[in-house]
Amino acid sequence: MMDSSWLVFTDLDGTLIDHYSYQADAALIAVRALQARQVSIVFNTSKTVDECESLATRLAIAAPFIVENGSAIYLPKYRHSRPAALEIVQRDSASHPRRAIVENTGRYWCIQLGASHTEITAALSELTPHFQFKPLSQSSLEDICELTGLSMSQATRARKRQFSEPLIWQDSQPALDRFRLALSARGLTLLKGGRFYHVLGQTDKGIALEYFKQMHEREHRGKKVTTVALGDSYNDIDMLGAADIPVWIRSPAHDVPTAKHLTTSRVSQLTGPAGWHESIFALIAEQSANHPNAPSTEK
Ligand SMILES: [Mg+2]
Incomplete structure (x- = not known):
């Protein structure tokens, strides 16, 4: 069953929004279906916080956002108290352990994982x-x-x-x-x-997903979450690799990236936001088939 113990991380360009027209219309019904189930949708994009904010307002999707390819997480202050600065998982075992930098930027807590x-x-x-x-x-x-x-x-x-x-x-x-x-x-x-x-900096969308998940589970006293990641391009490989359920959204502009460790990924038939809609409803259908008598909210 899909509920608030799920987090859906999504790329924007070519995934939630169309590669050419930048429109998300075809995905909106699926967005509302997730919102109705209290599933948080977290943008995980190469875009800036200003771009995320503008799009989120247009689509009526609330923050948080992961911006600039895993470089920072923006948490809205009206919903979160100041987060602890946790250690950042490093891809390269030779790198020194680093902690995130947490800053108050007005409406958001900005958790910096990358470089300035x-x-x-x-x-x-x-x-x-x-x-x-x-x-x-x-x-x-x-x-x-x-x-x-x-x-x-x-x-x-x-x-x-x-x-x-x-x-x-x-x-x-x-x-x-x-x-x-x-x-x-x-x-x-x-x-x-x-x-x-x-x-x-030394970060990527996957490092940011892992950091977010760790932070979320801490905030919810260790309650486990299931992560879904949807993306269309090379800069999404790390994000899909870090998610429990990786989903490739087919692109009209290039092939689905080949990533050896992602052999079990799902791939949408349709491209962009239509593929997003298709993939989310496929997941919802599977989850209800697996849990036919599940209660509608977590006990
Ligand atoms: Mg993309």
Whole structure:
């Protein structure tokens, strides 16, 4: 049975919202079906907090949000007291254990898991003489609109990066490999998204999902949750890998990513928000078939 002991983490572009039109209409009935079951929907996206807020308002989905590819979690203060700064799980066992940084940003508690934009900008300016690339935050709004199909106000929100920098890569593949190593030496990582490469701290959407789950279970006195993750692209592999139930949403723009450790993932037939709708209702149907007499709320 699906209820408040479930958390649904979702990518946005190409998953909850259409890759081209940025519309979510086809997924809205499924969104409401989850809300009716008290299941929290948590955006887990490369987008900024401003973009998440704007979309969440439009779709009537409440925060929290995971922004900029796992770089930070935004918890609404009206629903959460100040969270403890927990240890962040590291992919690389050689890295030093780190704790999250918790900050009060007005309406939200911001839990920073990755690097700040200032650290990223400093590293990129060191690398500028050696590689050909264009950071999104240094592109004109007109260029961003042209590249992404976003409106001017959407592009303004997209350019306000706090923890990551999307790049237009204009150099060769061998140069990209050297660039990745140079970033790694500076404590940063490079991730391929649907449209851009993203430079960010030592985090990813999967690390953020694990952190969120741990925090949620602490807040609910150890009550176990079941996590679902839906995504369409390479930057979703870690998120799907960290979830109990990984779901690929088919893309109209590229193949379903191949990830060896995700052989049991479900793959939607339909693309984007229609695939989201299809996948959520398939899960709800399975859960009711498994628990035909389950009570509608947790005891
Ligand atoms: Mg996507």
